[in-house]
Structures are given as structure tokens and as C-alpha cells.
Amino acid sequence: MSRLPVSLSSLEIFAEAGRLQSFRKAGENLSLSTSAISQAVRKLEDRLSQQLFDRTGNAVKLNVHGIRLLRDVETGIEHMRMGLEAITQRNPLPLTMRSPPGLAPLFTPVIQRLLFSEDCDVRFVSDETQEQTSFHDFDVTVFCGARAGLHTGAEILGPDVFLPVCRPDVASRINGMADLLHYPLLVNETAAVTWDEWLKTNNLNGGGSKRIYFNRAAHIIAALLDGAGVALESLRILSPQIQRGELTICPLQGMKSLRRNLTYLYLTTDPSKSQRAERAAHLIREYFNTEEDGILRSKHFASGLLK
Structure with a gap:
């Protein structure tokens, strides 16, 4: 293994200064x-x-x-800290899991x-990145996206079905496709499908509709x-939210859904962690798998209380 081009101490100093945005506090x-600090x-x-x-003045x-x-250095320091703790403490290392932010609430x-x-x-850990290597550091990873199934050993967690969804009182005022476009279309910029795809599939022209863009589910x-x-x-x-009746699928007769295979489960290949990872994966399958209509098989969320 080749040596780092810089010293670990300089990276530690940089990380502290970067985290605090201050040489004095670091x-x-x-x-x-x-x-x-400044010299280092x-x-x-x-x-x-x-x-x-x-730098502007001080x-x-x-x-x-x-x-x-800073992001990569802090990740490296955290991994070194965990490795040191693993050989100096009797407590077992944490079971580690990772997913995109949109799926994070399902992990509760x-x-x-x-x-x-x-x-x-x-x-x-919840983040949007889908690196080819860093996910190997986790016991269990849930991927989501067009390329999610490319990882060797990835297991699909049922289909992702995309349909227009709104609050029930809004749905009660939508009696046809044209009514849908009277309401702002909420856009998730990180989603794998778009409103334009859905509108085209359903032979609708959404050019006059207002849109609100978000970057998080x-x-x-x-x-x-x-x-x-x-x-x-x-x-x-x-x-x-659908199971609790807080949201509902828009009641549009004859509308077509968009269906994708986007959500996959990946387990570590480390034999020392495989049994624990498989037990976690069993629970993820229980809570994350969808039926053919795209709704979660699990009804644990229906009452608003986790059972």
C-alpha cells in the first residue's frame, strides 16, 4: 500500500479548521x-x-x-476511530446501514x-451518493435509482410505482385529467421519473401547469x-401516509402508472458480519418490499404507531 502524499496530522488539523471554519477555534x-494551524x-x-x-482578513x-x-477526510477519520475502538473496547461495533434520504423514514x-x-x-447513514466502493463499508445498504441494480449481489425490494398523489380533500376536487393540471405539480428533482414522462404516457399536455421543485422526498x-x-x-x-389516510392516489379513471425497478438491498460480503447483516436484511425485506401496485406490503405504518 502506497503512503499518503501528506501527513495524517495535517489532515486532522485541516478537518478541525474546516469543520469550525476558524483557525483560532481549531x-x-x-x-x-x-x-x-494556519501554517499547517x-x-x-x-x-x-x-x-x-x-481567506478574507482574519x-x-x-x-x-x-x-x-473535508467530507472524505472526516469519513476516513471516523473509520479509523471505529477501528481503534474495535480493538480497545469490549463492546461490539455498531451494525451499520445506509440508504437514500427518501427511504430513511422506513428504517425507523x-x-x-x-x-x-x-x-x-x-x-x-442517509445520503444520495451511489459510489461503487464506499457502500462496501456498510453491513446493509439500500440503493435507489436507475443504476441501483447494477451492484453485484443486489436484491430487488419490489417495484416502484409512480402515480399522482395528493391530500384527500384535494383529490375530491379532481374529477378528470384536466382538473389535475389546475393544481401545482410538486417535483422531486432527485426522482428517477418525471412529470413530463407521466403526462406523455397519459396523453396530457402539462405546459400550462405550475410546478414547485424540491430536492428531497x-x-x-x-x-x-x-x-x-x-x-x-x-x-x-x-x-x-397513504395507509394512514393522510394522502391518497388521485382518482383518475383510466390513468396509467410509471413502473420501475429502482430499490435494491445489498449485504456485506464480510463473513464476520454476514449473520448480523442477514438479520437486519430480514427486517428490511419485511418493511420495504412492495406489492405489485407499489404499496408497501407491511401495514405497520397504518396506525401511525410502529408495532
């Missing part, structure tokens, strides 16, 4: 002078031939290169049951519950 936390960061920048902070702010490096009952049944903590759900419009979202993600 120095206080690391018991170093402000000038020592400057040497790191020289070694990388890349400026990491924008103020510093991470630039785009610094933000990218899974985590609750794991904490009850497993003799360890649980670490859950959670924001879409909040807007729907406020009655802000109609969303085209995976019924898997909206199943808890």
Missing part, C-alpha cells in the same frame, strides 16, 4: 496556536497544489475543493427492532400534507 481545540493548512495546500480555504471559509476534501421500525434484538448499537411529503399540490412520487415512499 487551535483552541487542538491546543495549538492560530499561527500553527498552508503547507497542506502547497503539497496538494490546491487552495482549500478562501476570516476563513472552505472553498469547493476544501468542502469536498427496523432500527427499533434491531436495538431490541441485537447486542450492539446501530449506525444509520421529505419536502414533497410536507408540501402534500399542507395541500400545496399534487406529487408524482414512488408509492413506496408515500405508503405510510
Whole structure:
């Protein structure tokens, strides 16, 4: 294994300065002078031939290169910390799981049951990235997206079905396809399907409709519950609200859905972790799998109480 081009101590100093956006505060936390922090960061920048902070007087702010490096350095430091704890403590390492933010709420009952049944903590990470390598660091990963099924060993968790969804009182005023376009169309910019696809499939021209754009499914759900419009979202993600009667599929006769295989489960191949990962995967299958209509098989969300 080749050596790093910079010292670990310089990366630790950079991470603290970047996290706090302050050389002075970083120095206080690391018991170093402000000038020592500044000098260490400057040497790191020289070694990388890349400026990491924008400096204005005594103020510093991470630039785009610094933000990218900080994310990766903090991840590396966390993994080193976990490795050190694993050989210095008797407690087992946390069971680690990862998913996109849109699916994160479905993990709540899974985590609750794991904490009850497993003799360890649980670490859950939610992000949009689908890297080819970093997911191997997790015991269990749920992927979502057009390329999710490309990972070797990935297991599909049922279809994702996309149909217009809104609050029941809004649905009661939608009597036909044309009525749908009188309401703002809520757009999830991270979704694998678009309103334009659905409108074309249903022979509708949505050119005159107003749209509200979001970058998180959670924001879409909040807007729907406020009655802000109609969303085209995976019924898997909206199943808890649909099962509780808070949201409903728009009652449009003859409308066609968009159907995709987008959500997959991946388990670690580390034999020392495989049994624990499989127990977690069993729960994920229970709570995440969908029926052919795209609604979750599990009814645990229907009452609003996790059972």
C-alpha cells in the first residue's frame, strides 16, 4: 500500500479548521496556536497544489475543493476511530446501514427492532451518493435509482410505482385529467421519473401547469400534507401516509402508472458480519418490499404507531 502524499496530522488539523471554519477555534481545540494551524493548512495546500480555504482578513471559509476534501477526510477519520475502538473496547461495533434520504423514514421500525434484538448499537447513514466502493463499508445498504441494480449481489425490494398523489380533500376536487393540471405539480428533482414522462404516457399536455421543485422526498411529503399540490412520487415512499389516510392516489379513471425497478438491498460480503447483516436484511425485506401496485406490503405504518 502506497503512503499518503501528506501527513495524517495535517489532515486532522485541516478537518478541525474546516469543520469550525476558524483557525483560532481549531487551535483552541487542538491546543495549538492560530499561527500553527494556519501554517499547517498552508503547507497542506502547497503539497496538494490546491487552495482549500478562501481567506478574507482574519476570516476563513472552505472553498469547493476544501468542502469536498473535508467530507472524505472526516469519513476516513471516523473509520479509523471505529477501528481503534474495535480493538480497545469490549463492546461490539455498531451494525451499520445506509440508504437514500427518501427511504430513511422506513428504517425507523427496523432500527427499533434491531436495538431490541441485537447486542450492539446501530449506525444509520442517509445520503444520495451511489459510489461503487464506499457502500462496501456498510453491513446493509439500500440503493435507489436507475443504476441501483447494477451492484453485484443486489436484491430487488419490489417495484416502484409512480402515480399522482395528493391530500384527500384535494383529490375530491379532481374529477378528470384536466382538473389535475389546475393544481401545482410538486417535483422531486432527485426522482428517477418525471412529470413530463407521466403526462406523455397519459396523453396530457402539462405546459400550462405550475410546478414547485424540491430536492428531497421529505419536502414533497410536507408540501402534500399542507395541500400545496399534487406529487408524482414512488408509492413506496408515500405508503405510510397513504395507509394512514393522510394522502391518497388521485382518482383518475383510466390513468396509467410509471413502473420501475429502482430499490435494491445489498449485504456485506464480510463473513464476520454476514449473520448480523442477514438479520437486519430480514427486517428490511419485511418493511420495504412492495406489492405489485407499489404499496408497501407491511401495514405497520397504518396506525401511525410502529408495532
